[in-house]
Amino acid sequence: MTLEKKIPHEGNTDILTVEYERFNHVDGYDPEVSWTEEEEKRLVRKVDIRIMTWIGLMFFFLQLDRGNVSNAMTDNFVEDLGITLDVVNLGTIIFVLSFVSLEIPSNMVIRKVGAERWIPFLMFLWGTVSWAQTFMHDKTSFLLSRLFLGLTEAGYVPGIILYMTTYYTKEELATRLSWFWGVLALADASSGLISFGVLRLRGVAGLKGWQWLFLIDGIGTVLVAIVTFFYLPEGPARTKGLLRGKNGWFDDREVSILVTRLIRDDPSKAIGRREGVKNTELLAALKDTRIWGHLLIGFFGLMAPHPVTSYMPLVIKSLGFSTVISNLLTIPAHFLKFLAMLALTRNSDRVKDRAWHGVAGTVWFLVGLFCLELLPDNTNRWSLYAVIVFTVGWPFWHPINAAWLTENVAPMGKRSMALAMYIMSVNINGLVSSQIYRDDDKPRFHRGNWINIGLTFFTIILFIAQRYHYIFLNRKREQRWNAMSEEARQEYLDTTKDVGSDRLDFRFTY
Numbered sequence: 001m002t003l004e005k006k007i008p009h010e011g012n013t014d015i016l017t018v019e020y021e022r023f024n025h026v027d028g029y030d031p032e033v034s035w036t037e038e039e040e041k042r043l044v045r046k047v048d049i050r051i052m053t054w055i056g057l058m059f060f061f062l063q064l065d066r067g068n069v070s071n072a073m074t075d076n077f078v079e080d081l082g083i084t085l086d087v088v089n090l091g092t093i094i095f096v097l098s099f100v101s102l103e104i105p106s107n108m109v110i111r112k113v114g115a116e117r118w119i120p121f122l123m124f125l126w127g128t129v130s131w132a133q134t135f136m137h138d139k140t141s142f143l144l145s146r147l148f149l150g151l152t153e154a155g156y157v158p159g160i161i162l163y164m165t166t167y168y169t170k171e172e173l174a175t176r177l178s179w180f181w182g183v184l185a186l187a188d189a190s191s192g193l194i195s196f197g198v199l200r201l202r203g204v205a206g207l208k209g210w211q212w213l214f215l216i217d218g219i220g221t222v223l224v225a226i227v228t229f230f231y232l233p234e235g236p237a238r239t240k241g242l243l244r245g246k247n248g249w250f251d252d253r254e255v256s257i258l259v260t261r262l263i264r265d266d267p268s269k270a271i272g273r274r275e276g277v278k279n280t281e282l283l284a285a286l287k288d289t290r291i292w293g294h295l296l297i298g299f300f301g302l303m304a305p306h307p308v309t310s311y312m313p314l315v316i317k318s319l320g321f322s323t324v325i326s327n328l329l330t331i332p333a334h335f336l337k338f339l340a341m342l343a344l345t346r347n348s349d350r351v352k353d354r355a356w357h358g359v360a361g362t363v364w365f366l367v368g369l370f371c372l373e374l375l376p377d378n379t380n381r382w383s384l385y386a387v388i389v390f391t392v393g394w395p396f397w398h399p400i401n402a403a404w405l406t407e408n409v410a411p412m413g414k415r416s417m418a419l420a421m422y423i424m425s426v427n428i429n430g431l432v433s434s435q436i437y438r439d440d441d442k443p444r445f446h447r448g449n450w451i452n453i454g455l456t457f458f459t460i461i462l463f464i465a466q467r468y469h470y471i472f473l474n475r476k477r478e479q480r481w482n483a484m485s486e487e488a489r490q491e492y493l494d495t496t497k498d499v500g501s502d503r504l505d506f507r508f509t510y
Helices: 037-075 077-081 085-101 103-113 115-135 139-153 156-164 170-201 209-231 252-265 279-287 289-301 305-310 312-318 323-328 331-351 355-374 381-392 398-407 412-428 446-482 486-495
Strands: 002-004 017-019
Touching (some): 037 077, 037 085, 037 170, 037 323, 077 085, 085 412, 103 115, 103 156, 103 412, 115 139, 115 156, 115 209, 156 170, 170 209, 170 323, 170 398, 279 412, 289 355, 289 398, 289 412, 305 355, 305 446, 312 381, 331 355, 331 381, 355 398, 355 446, 398 412
């Protein structure tokens, strides 16, 4: 029995023909199963509650542990350790280098042992490093903490995104990724609120406020990691467990629907999660220029926002606000970013467009940068604060670019490596972004802002170039396909050695 899937001329990544018999080995797969739209929506909502909420909780603590040093700096952290902002920037470089060094190896391990085992193990390790930062006392201990935090956090983001693809179709993933990265904005906002209370503990038990901050965030991470060991299932067909009940989360029909709809959406997902990544898949990802287009967008596009966001508490404090109030005043910017990102990503899914939505988010940020730079120093502090909120609250297009990448890369092994490469690109830019705002340029960072403006202009060009590159490739493939006879097409389908996104009948989204 064969399921025929039609190919639109543009903007679809479906494979032309899916043979049911190829997937009979997959747990839960049923070629005869059918379901209503309402039944599928109800089941997806169930997955959202069971899976996405917990994934969001894990990412919340990762972002707290990664970014709480920004809040610590408002509590005399730099002075207590006897370091400068340039040393803090050096710590960022060390974090990035250690982080990216294990990104691909970690993702290869995930494909072999499973995300449900590897992710909580990583989380336990970075949580331990996080609370151990309580005992930092000088430059060396600070730099070592950045090193080990980077090593232990490597692999989480691409690994968990790959795990999400085992539950969601292409049309559902972008919105879920916006929720995922929306947690980042919520964590940044919450870190200001948490810091408001925790930093006031300075002197309690002989600890400074920033020590309490690292201790509480780190212990919280370790506790969530321990629960995750028993909560996160292997996949939709295997959800029985200690914290999931003896019957699991889904009945037999629900499992069949979840598994079958994924394979019909993307046949490459029929590959077992326990299959390691082949060297050929890694090499294919490294040589694919289409992937590198997304990497360049992530590298340059997310370079400029990093220093603006990281130094926001310090810049707000320079306007004359106290340490406590400065941290509280960071919250509105992060909530604006969260809401703007959700709106942008939801509309991107609705109209099935990626590139122009990325451009729209980038233009917002560019306008904010110009305002931030051109307002004179004697501007009312609340006006400057409003501009900071607008700039940091730009619509974060990161989930759109990540979803765009996953839609246009197959099979699964190559996709997992592409995701690892992408997360590497958006983190390795920290080697540059950490040097944009320098000690001799504070508190308005005028030189750094002009650098950010140039980077943002370049990002707009990259988005547009990637869009028209995909349009060109689709038209070229369509011309070749239409020039073939029916017999030639069938022979290609039966004998081609092309796989995934290299197939002639694969169409790219843009």
